[in-house]
Amino acid sequence: MKYRIIPVTPFQQNCTLLWCENTKKAAVVDPGGDLGRILKAVEEEGVTLEKIMLTHAHIDHAGGTAELAESVGLPIEGPHQGDQFWIDGMAQQCAMFNFPPCEGFTPDRWLNDGDKVQVGDSSFDVVHCPGHTPGHVVFYNKDDQMALVGDVLFHGSIGRTDFPQGDHQELISSIKNKLFPLGEAVEFIPGHGPSSTFGVEMQSNPFVR
Numbered sequence: 001m002k003y004r005i006i007p008v009t010p011f012q013q014n015c016t017l018l019w020c021e022n023t024k025k026a027a028v029v030d031p032g033g034d035l036g037r038i039l040k041a042v043e044e045e046g047v048t049l050e051k052i053m054l055t056h057a058h059i060d061h062a063g064g065t066a067e068l069a070e071s072v073g074l075p076i077e078g079p080h081q082g083d084q085f086w087i088d089g090m091a092q093q094c095a096m097f098n099f100p101p102c103e104g105f106t107p108d109r110w111l112n113d114g115d116k117v118q119v120g121d122s123s124f125d126v127v128h129c130p131g132h133t134p135g136h137v138v139f140y141n142k143d144d145q146m147a148l149v150g151d152v153l154f155h156g157s158i159g160r161t162d163f164p165q166g167d168h169q170e171l172i173s174s175i176k177n178k179l180f181p182l183g184e185a186v187e188f189i190p191g192h193g194p195s196s197t198f199g200v201e202m203q204s205n206p207f208v209r
């Protein structure tokens with residue numbers, strides 16, 4: 001599997017274009033906005049978009065979902081149904097954070113812990129990691145030992161829990177009991193900032209070590 005990170009929105013969210021090298025089939029993870037830049041990357045890499053994958057429904061991750069799904073004709077997989085209220089409030093999120101107007105959407109597939117998401121020949125395990133939002137999921141590629149963790153974990157930090165239905169203890173539990181057991185060697189792409197490994201965070205992240 002190959003990938004390219006495309007920082008989008010004023011929040012510099014790490015939207016990720018990932019694709020299977022054998023089939024050139026691709027997915028966009030967390031298209032928060034700046035669709036022109038995402039589609040330009042798709043064209044430059046010569047891949048074929050198959051689906052949209054969402055870690056959670058905050059505006060900087062999901063704001064461009066409705067428009068991208070409609071304009072290209074893509075199914076939406078994720079997040080977990082716990083984030084329905086964030087999708088319902090998409091218009092208010094736009095206003096609150098001064099984003100261009102955007103619409104809500106209905107995922108074609110809500111995801112649950114243990115589900116699998118396929119992109120060409122690459123397979124991702126779904127890990128439900130509530131805390132930052134109740135419906136937050138992480139996508140884990142076992143073959144490549146990498147994960148897309150959204151706003152659950154960052155290099156040196158963890159996700160905010162001061163939003164409605166955020167839960168600090170639940171977030172810590174998600175990281176320690178569901179992500180770290182996947183292994184120290186797993187490299188992860190967070191929703192914001194530089195990539196890291198679970199091993200590095202186990203040792204040096206002051207919030208979870």
Ligand SMILES: [Zn+2]
Nearest residue numbers: 056058132151
């Ligand atoms: Zn978030």
Ligand SMILES: [Zn+2]
Nearest residue numbers: 013060151191
């Ligand atoms: Zn974010």
